[in-house]
Amino acid sequence: MDGAFLASTFRRLLAALPLTLEVWALSVTLGGLVALALTWARASGIKPLELFARGYVFVFRGAPLLVQLFVVYYGLASFPAVRASIFWPFLREAFYCAVLSLALCTAAYQSEIFRMALGAIPPGQIEAARACGMSRLTLFQRVIFPIALRQALPAYATELISMTKATALVSLVTLWDVLSVALKIRNDTLVTYTPLLVAGAIYFVVNYLIARAFVALEYWLSPHLRGRPAAAKVADVL
């Protein structure tokens, strides 16, 4: 393995990282918004909405992301109605198809995380807040949101990391992300290990930074738990 090849591989893969991160950031954000709507639907107490949210989570968590991506990218485009619709300028681009399907998938996982976090709030705390005369907004702001946020953090970090890994699938719909550039280098140079190892290292560093950031965030948000033996470590999420 010579140094010049390693350096040029690293440079080319790093140049593809912005696309990977863009897909990641857009789909995580969009998916988060859909997840909030799903969580609300699930907790709304309205039967049809609740059923819809449950069905959504079942389908999008049960089927592999690759199938979902291909349904959106190859499947939707085969309908004349889709090609005639106002969404076509977006849906004909592999980039937006990738973002859409990743977002729809992570929404299912994120909504489950939000639901669990809400369920983990001790009912006594909500009763106490009501007994103190807190309004619904104050209750949410001072009691529900802070507790749910801390509860959700570790699982959320894991989900963000799976999303980084999931972005590698966009290499199968013609996008030039880190993995597809690595495969192209392998194909052109017939060097088997180096490009994939360097790509793996790049993904690993990104995920390590995400894990680090979450551990720091958890520490910052839990001043009352500091000094306990069970403080969060990077190894818990990665």
Next chain:
Amino acid sequence: MNPFDALGFGPRGWGAALLQGALMTLLVATVGLLIGAAIGALVAGSKLSHGRLPQAFGDAYTAIFRGVPELLVVYFVYFGSSALLTSLGHAVGYAGFLGAPAFLAGALAVGVISGAYQGELYRGAFLAIAKGELEAARACGMGPWLQFRRIVAPQVVRFALPGLNNLWQVALKDSSLISVTGVAEIMRVSQVAAGSTRPPFTFYIAGGALYLLLTVFSNRVFEFAEARARVSRRAGT
């Protein structure tokens, strides 16, 4: 072509091919999960041991394989094992290219990934065993192997079953990625069908539905197994 003909079992239908694909998916995921169980036991053992080196190995294994994309692992194992076989071939005087069998490479890739998660699962399950039971076993004069067989293994299996159900679902879904190596599992069959018969939408939806069926079916199996594993608890708690 209307969906009923496309997915049917007639001469132009893909029904039989898709069902065979479902069997292949089950097979790859099962072999993958078993390979993962062996790796997971090794990783959990390393993490629980008192040696610095084994601990570092266990930690590195889980961090690396939980930190890189599954698809990259699939490519790496597939291309890597082919390159390894080819260079072994060169060493014994065979000049051509030797491709790794796609099925084995795929199952190995699924297992390598699953092993990282199963390692964490078994470690957690071991730590959940009451310390007093191990002390009691030692006080009775049980050797390490007997202790493992009578005290550790049964309880690790019981504590790990719900988590194993999750990891089985993950293995099922990860097995879709090995379609890139050409193994004719659900995803690959859907792709081939979609490529030769229009419209593609029908086949990908059918493929997705098959995965959901496998999920529901295996959930039942695990629920049954979990109920069985709880049998010894019913009387006491």
